[in-house]
Amino acid sequence: MRSATTPMPGRHLVLRVGGVSVRASRRTVLWVWLLVLLVAVTAVIAVGLGKYHVAPMDVLSVLAGSNTSFDRVVVLQWRLPRMLMALLVGGALGLSGAIFQAVTGNALGSPEIVGVNFGAYTGALAVLATAGGGYYAVAGGAMIGGLVTAAVVYALSYRHGVAGYRLIVVGIAVGAVLNSVNQWIVIKLDHHTAVTAAVWQQGTLSGLTWLQVVPMTVCVALLISALVLLGPQLPVLQLGDDAAGALGLRPDRARAAYLVVGVGLVAAACAAAGPITFVALAAPQLARRLTGSPGVALVPAAVMGAVLLLVSDVIAQQLFRDNELPVGVVTVSLGGCYLIYLLVTQARKR
Amino acid sequence: MTDSRLGTEHLSLGYGDAAIVADLTVAVPDGRITVIVGPNACGKSTLLRGLARLLRPATGRVVLDGTDIASLHTKEVARRLGLLPQTSIAPEGITVADLVARGRFPHQKLLRQWSNDDEAAVAEAMRLTGVGDLAGRLVDELSGGQRQRVWVAMVLAQQTPLLLLDEPTTYLDIAHQVELLDLFAMLNRSHGHTVVCVLHDLNHASRYADELVVMKAGRIVGQGDPRTVVTAELIEEVYGLRCQIIDDPQTGTPLIVPRASPHLTAGR
Numbered sequence: 001m002r003s004a005t006t007p008m009p010g011r012h013l014v015l016r017v018g019g020v021s022v023r024a025s026r027r028t029v030l031w032v033w034l035l036v037l038l039v040a041v042t043a044v045i046a047v048g049l050g051k052y053h054v055a056p057m058d059v060l061s062v063l064a065g066s067n068t069s070f071d072r073v074v075v076l077q078w079r080l081p082r083m084l085m086a087l088l089v090g091g092a093l094g095l096s097g098a099i100f101q102a103v104t105g106n107a108l109g110s111p112e113i114v115g116v117n118f119g120a121y122t123g124a125l126a127v128l129a130t131a132g133g134g135y136y137a138v139a140g141g142a143m144i145g146g147l148v149t150a151a152v153v154y155a156l157s158y159r160h161g162v163a164g165y166r167l168i169v170v171g172i173a174v175g176a177v178l179n180s181v182n183q184w185i186v187i188k189l190d191h192h193t194a195v196t197a198a199v200w201q202q203g204t205l206s207g208l209t210w211l212q213v214v215p216m217t218v219c220v221a222l223l224i225s226a227l228v229l230l231g232p233q234l235p236v237l238q239l240g241d242d243a244a245g246a247l248g249l250r251p252d253r254a255r256a257a258y259l260v261v262g263v264g265l266v267a268a269a270c271a272a273a274g275p276i277t278f279v280a281l282a283a284p285q286l287a288r289r290l291t292g293s294p295g296v297a298l299v300p301a302a303v304m305g306a307v308l309l310l311v312s313d314v315i316a317q318q319l320f321r322d323n324e325l326p327v328g329v330v331t332v333s334l335g336g337c338y339l340i341y342l343l344v345t346q347a348r349k350r
Numbered sequence: 351m352t353d354s355r356l357g358t359e360h361l362s363l364g365y366g367d368a369a370i371v372a373d374l375t376v377a378v379p380d381g382r383i384t385v386i387v388g389p390n391a392c393g394k395s396t397l398l399r400g401l402a403r404l405l406r407p408a409t410g411r412v413v414l415d416g417t418d419i420a421s422l423h424t425k426e427v428a429r430r431l432g433l434l435p436q437t438s439i440a441p442e443g444i445t446v447a448d449l450v451a452r453g454r455f456p457h458q459k460l461l462r463q464w465s466n467d468d469e470a471a472v473a474e475a476m477r478l479t480g481v482g483d484l485a486g487r488l489v490d491e492l493s494g495g496q497r498q499r500v501w502v503a504m505v506l507a508q509q510t511p512l513l514l515l516d517e518p519t520t521y522l523d524i525a526h527q528v529e530l531l532d533l534f535a536m537l538n539r540s541h542g543h544t545v546v547c548v549l550h551d552l553n554h555a556s557r558y559a560d561e562l563v564v565m566k567a568g569r570i571v572g573q574g575d576p577r578t579v580v581t582a583e584l585i586e587e588v589y590g591l592r593c594q595i596i597d598d599p600q601t602g603t604p605l606i607v608p609r610a611s612p613h614l615t616a617g618r
Binding site for chain 1: 399402403404423424425426427428429431432433434435436437438439440441442443444445447448449451452453455456458460461462463464465468469486504505508
């Protein structure tokens, strides 16, 4: 056994830090780093853009603490919270998309398709309509709405286990119902709240400050810790229930645990920025094609989600200079194109 | 009686109300190849899934090393008992080495997810199944026979003394069927694996089984050495097929030859 040769020498890295060791393919590691680099460069440029322009070098000097001019206020107080929020929300959506797609075994099984987005938004609206606002209250409402929706969709599509396609069809139906419920709540709201809710319904990062960034960071950090604690179960779950069960996993229990975390991520993102679509759908698949990872992988999807939302937000801010778009409008437009591409390629494969 | 690590005691299994396996007691002999046969829907695959604790018993229990399997930790079971299921999903874009590596899951810990033992087990599993040269290939691109050997390699990477195989030769042509069965015989004879296999082909079953278990309607109707178990009467009783039993010219094991129908002989 000891003399056995390494399978595929050179294609994989074993990352060892202290007692921790993880195996990953070189190509995946390389692409994840390239994407992180892309995020960093885009972020520095994005923070400088706007009516008051800050050159990238000045942004860097502000971040390093050596620039104390007005640039400092613009970068740290006006624009950094929004940029960080784009990364956090994008990353959370990318992760939740990867979780949902892995659990349903289908590239279309992302939270916005199976209705969880709409459910989270229903919960958030209900809190907004009854209790007013506040990040934690709205996030809590979104979490409960998302979980209830996920549970209902799961229960309605359960028949000796849950088949991915049935979950998707049921999810689309439940999502359509919830969408009309959401419209109804918005109509019933008072004028001021209704306008806020309507903009928020598109998904927007406009006007976010450190007050919203901090709780979002806490939520995302907690949910990522939960994912780490679940360990390397997701790749095994993707082999099908029998194989996963034979490898020592309890598929139903693992699926439920991952769905709770996935819904939590969607809910946190929804509370912060509204039900932004397309990022959760596309990020895992784009990441998979780029990194060549087998099946859906979490880390590449998260980084890709951050890239997509950050770039979308830059487009939303810059496309019509004086008339900023909600970022959700940009992601929906990109998402429409992506969905058509996905349907065409999947249909061709059959 | 030979030793047995795995067996059932008055086991009943069923989906919902219908019992598919009823009050069944069987012991899997250690170090042997046990083959389970029977007509469609006789409960043979259900029994195998029950032995692998994929199904919860309605009544009775499955015993592994003297302990009720339901009381053992699932990962502990997976370190002793490997299963090749009838259907598995190879994730899109997965390579052979990556798929085989997933068989190491029951040995992995939360932090130490990849060790030298894992590396060695994966290499050994690919060597034994002859898929080492395919390590970097995509599983989607392989032929049916190659793909099935990759799945077997994944189960072997689990390094379990017990191997359960659910209709492993279905969908394979005759040459790949024999190749795979020879692989299981080699694993049993040279590496001491206890093999339990569900098969459809009675002639293959008779040739490879040390212990043949014949099932009908959720019960065992014949068990033992194929040479004594397989008779024309039993085959007619179980399958409703009239046949003649001759000796396999290669191995001396029973060879089942169905009687020719009068329609077939009439025109000659």
